[in-house]
Amino acid sequence: MSLEALGPHQGDADALARRLARALLGGDWQPGDAFPKELDIAAHCAVSRNLVRNALASLTAAGLLxxxxxxxxxxxEVGDWHLLDPQMSDWLVGLAHPQPQLVRELLAFRYSAEPVVAELAARAAGPDDLARLEAAFRGMAATADASQQAAQHVEYDVAFHEAIYEASHNLIWRQMGHLLRPSILALVQHSQRPARGDDGLGDSLERHGAVLEAIRDGDGPRAARAAREVLGRTARDLGVDTETGARAD
Amino acid sequence: MSLEALGPHQGDADALARRLARALLGGDWQPGDAFPKELDIAAHCAVSRNLVRNALASLTAAGLLxxxxxxxxxxxEVGDWHLLDPQMSDWLVGLAHPQPQLVRELLAFRYSAEPVVAELAARAAGPDDLARLEAAFRGMAATADASQQAAQHVEYDVAFHEAIYEASHNLIWRQMGHLLRPSILALVQHSQRPARGDDGLGDSLERHGAVLEAIRDGDGPRAARAAREVLGRTARDLGVDTETGARAD
DNA sequence: CTCGCGATAAATGTCAGACATTTTGCGCTG
DNA sequence: CAGCGCAAAATGTCTGACATTTATCGCGAG
Incomplete structure (x- = not known):
């Protein structure tokens, strides 16, 4: 692929890095391909070589280049990408078509991790954690009917999951929650599409509620089971083996 | 603090970044402090401002600055540091005295995560995964007696844990395993110190063996229990609540 | 004809200096 | 005393040159 798709540039070094990264994550270049040279990018985007170098340094730090x-x-190779780099997380925000392999891996990860996190949250959650969870849940309930408020509903859904990680009160899990945000967003958007009218949303809301109640009651094992239920349907839809939690290959 | 501790510089941009990062992680500057200005660093280390800028960009990307x-x-603030950034992982290698808070958080994370990972590994491990695990375990057994081979024993121990993450066959967990490496190393070194002669090492070896056997048998729940046993003693030593997996505070 | 060696070209890495932009703080003016 | 504006200081960007590493091509020796 070439640089044709990238028009002239506006913004600072980070903006350029984001544009290049998103083009790359969108599949404009394949692993193993040669990436355009500094001077070509500089000429095409009408910026200095210095800026290009800084942007490329970011992509290199993220393991993309x-x-x-x-x-x-x-x-x-995709296996070398630093998926846990927060920078990568930023770049993935709003990406229309992330690689399907990545989506499955991320969901498999969440399916194995979130039950544990929910269990931690059930034992460690404080009043403010519960408040965050309840606020997100109420938001989900309020926006469940109108398909017009789908975007807001997704926001509350993501906030709910993020609040679970936050409530674990562990530095690493909390960071994980933050950087999973775009992935969760993409998954939620994708998963609520096929079944909107029938059982999809109602069930989803009910299951989220079960997680909230278990955490509020401080019942760890029940929270873990409930968290697994929340992800179960999406996992089956995407072909993730709900028995092993691994990709069904 | 000042730059006095850093002598003149030798090496490329990455080397400078590593030196600055390790000085920072070692506590030479406190959160909230002002970091030296580009020109001062450049003058003190006898490098160009450009190189300093690149190095500082790395630290900034890691959330340190x-x-x-x-x-x-x-x-x-420590809470803003990107602990999951692989770059950070590199910088932590061999750091003598990491912040104790960080150590506890990391162990709490492992105590909650590794049972799940071991369970995944039990269901997904292939022949080469088992080979890696067995090789690491044999290495641990062979170096268990002689206190002279302590360094090698630690290496095998770390390799064993890394192999578990690898065997999960999940992109995210595998990356997690790689970037936990230095933390695991530090924990292992720290934990085998207090009790060397008595039950410490023998028990440890036995427990690692239980994990290996459970994974080999494909028995997920048993692997999870065994993994919890492996971390249990270290967790108790460091004051991590083995009931909740959270910090005991 | 093949192998090895050196010159050359191309790409990234580094340096030095100047200028632009943003923030802070001081001093001046009303 | 309040508010405005200017100047200093720090980071951000641009430009051009040179250094270093790597692949390639051509030539000569075997």
Missing amino acids: ERTAGRGTRVR | ERTAGRGTRVR
Whole structure:
């Protein structure tokens, strides 16, 4: 692929990095391909080579690119990408069509992790954690009917899951929750599409409520089971093995 | 603190970033403090301002620093650090005295996560995964007696845990395993110190063996219980609540 | 004809200096 | 005393040159 898709540039170094990263994550270049050279990018986007270098340094730090002097810049294998890098998380926000393999891996991860996190939350949640969870849940309930408020409903859904990670009161799990945000967003948007009118949303709301109640009661195992129920349908839809939690391959 | 501790510089941009990061992680500057200005660092280390800028950009990307034009560079709060950034993982390698709060949080995370990962591994592990696990375990057994081979024993121990994450066959968990490496290393080194002669090592070896057997048998729940046993003693030593998996505070 | 070696070109890495932009704080004016 | 504006200081960006590494091509020796 070439740079044709990228028009002229507006914004700072981070903006350029974001544009390049999103083009790459969107599949404009395949792993192993040669990435455009600094000067070509600079010329095409009408920015200095310096800015391009800074942007490429960001992509390199995220494991997306591999640069060696004299050789050039190449796209690394998907397995080498730093999916847990917060920067990557930013770049994934609003990405229309992330790679389906990535989506499955992320859901499989959540399906194994969120029950544990919910269990931690059930034992560690304080008043403010419960308040966050309840606020998000009320928001979900209020926006469940009108398909017009779908966007808001998704926001509350994501906030609910983020609040669970937050309530675990563990630094690492909380960071994980933050950087999973875009992925959760994408998954929620994708999963509520097929079944909107029938049982989809109603069931979903009910299941989220079960998680909230279990956490409020401090019942860890029940919270874990409930969290698994929340993700179960989406997991089955995407072909994730709900028995092993791994990809069904 | 000042730059006095940093002598003249040798190496490339990454080396400079590592030196600055390790000085910061070692506590030379406190959160909220002002970090030295670009020109001071450049002058002190006898490198170009450009190189300093690149290094500082790395630290900023890791959430360690916050830079604003006209204002300067400040050290961010520990809660804002990107602990899951692989770069951070590199910088933590061999750090003598990481912050004790960080150590507890990391162990609490592992205590909640590794049982799940072991369960996934029990269901997904292939022949090569088992081979890795067995090789690491044999290494641990062979170096268990001689206190002279303590360093090698630690290496095998870390390799064992890394192999568990690898065997989960999930992209995210595998990356997690890789970037937990230095933390696991630090924990293992720290935990085998207090009780060397008595029951410490023998028990540890036995418990690792139980995990291996459960994974080999494909028995998920048993693998989870065994993984919890492995971390249990260290967790109790460090004051992590083994009931909730959270910090005992 | 093949293998090895060196020159050359191309790409990234580094340096130095100047200018732009943003923020802070001080001093001046009303 | 309040508010405005200017100047200093710090980071951000641009430009051009040079250094270093790597791949490639051509040439000569075997």
